[in-house]
Amino acid sequence: MALTAVLMTLALPAQAACYADYKARRDNPLELHYGVAQISEPCTRANAEAQLAARLQRDGWRLLNVLQVFDDGGLDSRRGAAGQFFLRY
Template sequence: MRKTLASIALAASVGLTPAWAGAACLAEYKAKRDNPLELIYDITPIRGACTRENAEAQLQAQLAEQGRTLLKVLSVRQE
């Protein structure tokens, strides 16, 4: 019984992990949207080189599609 409960708990926790949990590089950033003003803080996976420059380029393009503006990349870290 104990083994079954452990298996169920493990399966449930795996299903609740964020999509980026296995990502190699994560960028932490701030962004905004105007009218109405919305401030955004998020962490997202980055493809390619794990550098601030690469993160800025990817985030600017991705956020522009959503009507948002990148304010600052706070950190880039290898996971």
Template sequence: MTHIRKIPALLLLLAALAQPAHAAGCYADYKAKQDQPLKLHYGVMELSGACSKSAARDEVAARLQRAGWTLLNVLSVFGPEGLDKRKADAGSNFLRF
């Protein structure tokens, strides 16, 4: 009977381990622009949706558009291990949006 009591705890542990990849942090780096006058920027954004380049395009574009920017390109999608090497290049646009 004691083994049966351990099953719910085991199921909770397995569910926690099976979280989607973005639960540990998923990020996209991108290029964006504004017109009149032309402004360009490179940035890094944390994603809240699916951790894929195609899903990132929609999410990044929508969030940038609210701030008056147009997405040019999502360069890559990566985990937290890629943040440090992109931080200096993104400058003030590092996790800004």
């Protein structure tokens, strides 16, 4: 039984990771940042907005907008621009 469960799990297709790049702000003093975050499925802009707004708010940031959602293929090209906010939230 256990072996069957393991084999069935391995047979399932792997889901691609989902990421979003975004802009956020914090007031007093005004700070802006661009970041990249991993998002859980579904990989949609609306879902990314909901997840990021909550994550950012915990540290006093306000989500301005989600620029794009993408898979692993777009991750490396955004690493430098996101700096310290690369996969932070």
